[in-house]
Amino acid sequence: MSDLVVGLDVGTNKICTIVGEVRPDDIFVVGAGIEPSRGMKKGIVNDIGQLTAAISASVHKAERSSGYDISRAFVSVAGNHIASISSRGMVGITGTRGVNRDDLDKAMDAARAIAIPHNREVLHVVPRSYSLDGQDRVRSPLGMHGFRLELEAHIITASSTCLANLEQAVEAAGVYVDRFILNPLASGHVVLTPEEREMGVVVVDIGGGTTDLAIFIEGTVWHAAVIPVGGDHVTNDITHWMRVPFEQAEIVKIQHGHAQRKAVNMMETFLVQPFGEGMPTEVQRSGLAEIIEMRVIEIFELVQREIKRSGYDGLLRAGMVLTGGSSQLPGIREVAEQTLDMPVRVAKPERLTGLADALRSPAYSTSVGLLGLGLEMDTVHPEQPNGHSAFSGAKIGNLLGGFLKRLLPDAGVD
Ligand SMILES: Nc1ncnc2c1ncn2[C@@H]1O[C@H](COP(=O)(O)OP(=O)(O)OP(=O)(O)O)[C@@H](O)[C@H]1O
Numbered sequence: 581m582s583d584l585v586v587g588l589d590v591g592t593n594k595i596c597t598i599v600g601e602v603r604p605d606d607i608f609v610v611g612a613g614i615e616p617s618r619g620m621k622k623g624i625v626n627d628i629g630q631l632t633a634a635i636s637a638s639v640h641k642a643e644r645s646s647g648y649d650i651s652r653a654f655v656s657v658a659g660n661h662i663a664s665i666s667s668r669g670m671v672g673i674t675g676t677r678g679v680n681r682d683d684l685d686k687a688m689d690a691a692r693a694i695a696i697p698h699n700r701e702v703l704h705v706v707p708r709s710y711s712l713d714g715q716d717r718v719r720s721p722l723g724m725h726g727f728r729l730e731l732e733a734h735i736i737t738a739s740s741t742c743l744a745n746l747e748q749a750v751e752a753a754g755v756y757v758d759r760f761i762l763n764p765l766a767s768g769h770v771v772l773t774p775e776e777r778e779m780g781v782v783v784v785d786i787g788g789g790t791t792d793l794a795i796f797i798e799g800t801v802w803h804a805a806v807i808p809v810g811g812d813h814v815t816n817d818i819t820h821w822m823r824v825p826f827e828q829a830e831i832v833k834i835q836h837g838h839a840q841r842k843a844v845n846m847m848e849t850f851l852v853q854p855f856g857e858g859m860p861t862e863v864q865r866s867g868l869a870e871i872i873e874m875r876v877i878e879i880f881e882l883v884q885r886e887i888k889r890s891g892y893d894g895l896l897r898a899g900m901v902l903t904g905g906s907s908q909l910p911g912i913r914e915v916a917e918q919t920l921d922m923p924v925r926v927a928k929p930e931r932l933t934g935l936a937d938a939l940r941s942p943a944y945s946t947s948v949g950l951l952g953l954g955l956e957m958d959t960v961h962p963e964q965p966n967g968h969s970a971f972s973g974a975k976i977g978n979l980l981g982g983f984l985k986r987l988l989p990d991a992g993v994d
């Protein structure tokens with residue numbers, strides 16, 4: 581049982597806590613707790629008390645369903661305070677020995693030591709490629725000979741205040757933050773194939789309050805960003821157009837929504853009860869689709885702008901992988917394909933076993949990805965020949981000692 585880890589996805593729409601075991605071929609879900617979110621707006625905390633209560637409820641549900649006492653977790657981060665930059669680190673290699681892990685760590689520290697404003701902190705340092713005595717694009721220099729090792733790394737930073745507020749909310753719920761993980765990196769970890777990551781791909785997770793994206797090229801992360809627009813904006817547009825409360829607009833969107841007006845029959849209608857006591861009104865489904873399509877196109881134009889800004893727009897040979905709750909909107913794949921002119925597929929977490937039924941949806945890509953990526957970032961994989969994690973800050977050893985403790989027999993199990 582020493583391989584159990586906990587992911588805590590603090591979304592704008594839902595909080596999801598998963599207790600699971602990451603195995604070579606699947607993730608075995610031991611328990612999960614899903615709770616509607618409160619106190620989050622566009623990926624940022626706006627009411628700590630409310631958020632703490634929602635996190636506590638989610639964690640307690642996961643404790644009851646798993647039978648474990650949860651004391652720490654890998655926690656998701658989003659919000660438009662995220663920034664992404666490249667950096668280089670250089671170290672000299674003394675003597676004629678080959679490059680060792682110590683040298684890699686020093687190169688990583690040198691890359692990390694860039695000047696960032698005092699109100700920001702480094703969330704991730706992802707090694708991109710090494711060069712050894714001027715020989716570029718060395719993937720793993722361990723054991724190779726040379727005098728000057730240079731690392732090109734990708735650095736993701738976040739606002740210290742936003743992280744502190746999130747940490748306070750999680751810790752007030754009795755859970756220690758083992759590590760913060762950027763949403764799209766977690767989603768990418770679970771939905772992308774190694775071939776896609778190698779060829780060049782953008783993963784786009786459209787949730788309720790945010791659209792999170794990450795670009796993977798040559799097997800690793802080259803760019804990441806969070807756009808503060810998501811499915812809630814679609815619902816808001818429906819609220820104004822139909823003059824119904826948000827909750828009702830949400831139901832209408834899920835029952836009748838379509839992201840592509842031309843795919844909807846012009847004659848198709850449905851009934852809606854407006855504000856007040858009036859008679860139900862008949863609504864054209866193609867009209868609803870037109871409203872949704874406009875907002876969805878806007879979201880993909882923002883995604884396109886971010887991809888262009890990164891400078892990697894010509895390198896995405898595997899196109900786009902779409903996930904997140906809003907990727908379930910019918911027609912959204914086609915709209916993405918037309919707007920960005922690239923191949924698009926919609927993905928959800930696969931290879932889940934155990935108590936996983938509720939999690940087999942694109943809405944849970946980040947939640948599930950936290951387990952696998954969190955573990956990868958904090959341990960050295962014995963199956964990797966060089967034993968080097970794809971992410972920095974790798975704590976060598978077993979972070980799981982004392983991580984979770986079994987509750988007394990029967991205690992807390994539903
Ligand atoms: N079947 C569906 N069809 C269309 N939209 C859906 C469907 N199911 C969920 N959604 C939308 O997905 C969004 C929630 O997605 P998700 O659960 O990924 O968000 P979140 O992770 O809580 O939020 P965020 O990541 O933005 O902080 C909501 O806007 C919801 O309306």
Ligand SMILES: [Mg+2]
Pocket residue numbers: 591592763785787788904946
């Ligand atoms: Mg999310």
